[in-house]
Amino acid sequence: MIEVKNLSKEFDGEVVLDNINASFHNGMVNMIIGKSGSGKTVLLKCLVGLIVPTSGEIRYDEKNFIGLKSRELSRIRRDLGMLFQGAALFDSRTVLENVMFPLDMFSRKNKRERKKRAEFCLERVELLDAANLYPSEISGGMKKRAAIARAIALNPKYLFCDEPNSGLDPKTSQLIDELIYNLTKDFSMTTIVVSHDMNSVINIGDKVIFINEGVKEWEGNKSEVMGTDNEKLNDFVFASDLFKKIKEAEEEK
Amino acid sequence: MSFISSIESVGEYALLMKKVLTIPDRMSEFLKEFVKGVYFLGVNSIWIVVIISFFIGAVIVMQIGLNIDSPMLPRFTVGAVSREIILLEFSSTIMCLILAGKVGSSVASEIGTMRITEQIDALDIMGVNSANYLILPKIASFVTFMPVLVVFSMFTGLIGGYVICQTLGIPSVDTYVYGIQTFFRESLVWYSIVKSMMFGFIIASVAAYFGYHAKGGALEVGQASTNSVVINSVLILVWDLVYTQLALG
Numbered sequence: 116m117i118e119v120k121n122l123s124k125e126f127d128g129e130v131v132l133d134n135i136n137a138s139f140h141n142g143m144v145n146m147i148i149g150k151s152g153s154g155k156t157v158l159l160k161c162l163v164g165l166i167v168p169t170s171g172e173i174r175y176d177e178k179n180f181i182g183l184k185s186r187e188l189s190r191i192r193r194d195l196g197m198l199f200q201g202a203a204l205f206d207s208r209t210v211l212e213n214v215m216f217p218l219d220m221f222s223r224k225n226k227r228e229r230k231k232r233a234e235f236c237l238e239r240v241e242l243l244d245a246a247n248l249y250p251s252e253i254s255g256g257m258k259k260r261a262a263i264a265r266a267i268a269l270n271p272k273y274l275f276c277d278e279p280n281s282g283l284d285p286k287t288s289q290l291i292d293e294l295i296y297n298l299t300k301d302f303s304m305t306t307i308v309v310s311h312d313m314n315s316v317i318n319i320g321d322k323v324i325f326i327n328e329g330v331k332e333w334e335g336n337k338s339e340v341m342g343t344d345n346e347k348l349n350d351f352v353f354a355s356d357l358f359k360k361i362k363e364a365e366e367e368k
Numbered sequence: 369m370s371f372i373s374s375i376e377s378v379g380e381y382a383l384l385m386k387k388v389l390t391i392p393d394r395m396s397e398f399l400k401e402f403v404k405g406v407y408f409l410g411v412n413s414i415w416i417v418v419i420i421s422f423f424i425g426a427v428i429v430m431q432i433g434l435n436i437d438s439p440m441l442p443r444f445t446v447g448a449v450s451r452e453i454i455l456l457e458f459s460s461t462i463m464c465l466i467l468a469g470k471v472g473s474s475v476a477s478e479i480g481t482m483r484i485t486e487q488i489d490a491l492d493i494m495g496v497n498s499a500n501y502l503i504l505p506k507i508a509s510f511v512t513f514m515p516v517l518v519v520f521s522m523f524t525g526l527i528g529g530y531v532i533c534q535t536l537g538i539p540s541v542d543t544y545v546y547g548i549q550t551f552f553r554e555s556l557v558w559y560s561i562v563k564s565m566m567f568g569f570i571i572a573s574v575a576a577y578f579g580y581h582a583k584g585g586a587l588e589v590g591q592a593s594t595n596s597v598v599i600n601s602v603l604i605l606v607w608d609l610v611y612t613q614l615a616l617g
Contacts (some may be wrong), residue, residue: 190495195495203485216494220397220495
């Protein structure tokens, strides 16, 4: 479980996150949604320690993550897996080598076992056929799947996904969503997904947090999102014509 | 670049080096990256070192041969002076200025691209000391291979001079060969090698610093690469002056 208490972040005096409080539970897909520039990626980067917050606490299973010494920080980070917006695969390594990388660095297993584990992860994301290809030789969706395989290689407790569907077609987006959802349930991970894709929210959002201009505006689940009376969330959700029509159709019923 | 931002950069460089100069998380991974570094930064630079050294060696001998034309000076002086220039300054300092362009820009752009495509963030999140993992093997491999490049440069520079003597006869081959052996001090070769190893550290670490702190997109990576070449060139020249005074002065 991850708990965020009174988290704030300022850049050169400009408040990007303002007193955020939230909790993210095990075995659930927790979604952070909001407009571009609302501060959701900054929140995610604070959660994984890439950005140091101005104030507040981030607790991983009761342990405050902020201000830890680098050795302790490294230890906690080995329990984190992250899927970046651009996948962030290592260009000079094949897909298999990318997935093997965290195992090569931290696992005590022998090379054969490490390879077996990497192949299992690739099989899990249905990418074993592309094991020997380089990132430049595969599509955007395959890159995301390879990055997910790398993120789960060390059996992490926490999985973070930054805009997992950006740049993908609707079908591939759905596949990635299903993959994230199934992995979360199968490995009982605490998954946090940053997105502005409402399809993803409806598909997999066990818990949804809406951030607007650095402030937590709303919290609920996927079934509550569509019927909320929060004006700002409604503006965000029903900005799409498709969702407007769905709402109108439901109201007519 | 203002004075304050220069001081900040020095501080950032020192902090980065503190992260870089630690024991690697996995020695086997370090050795893999070290071997890659030797190949890509060192072995791949041999051809440019050989070509430049050959031609510059030839031109140095030609220039000195044509300009030292005094009955007071024996002709073997051409060989002796050329040797001193090649050994003391050309093969270490000038060659390192050229390598600051080739190797420095390559290191800065490689690490800079990794930074802007979040590959370095990915390493950090895995719990890997990204600075140590990416930069230490590059510094170690380049510093280790630098003496090989310098020795290659010395030999091909002197061979360039030999070829020009053979072709134009200024001076004759025998006089040139006698000249390059006259008053030879082995210690100067070691001085040159040690100096080049220091330059190797400067080139790899400064280029890595600029790449590691790159922000933005492709334009900024290009800028980081250019800045690394400029700053490396200045540092090499300043350190050449300081070290020459310390070692030979």
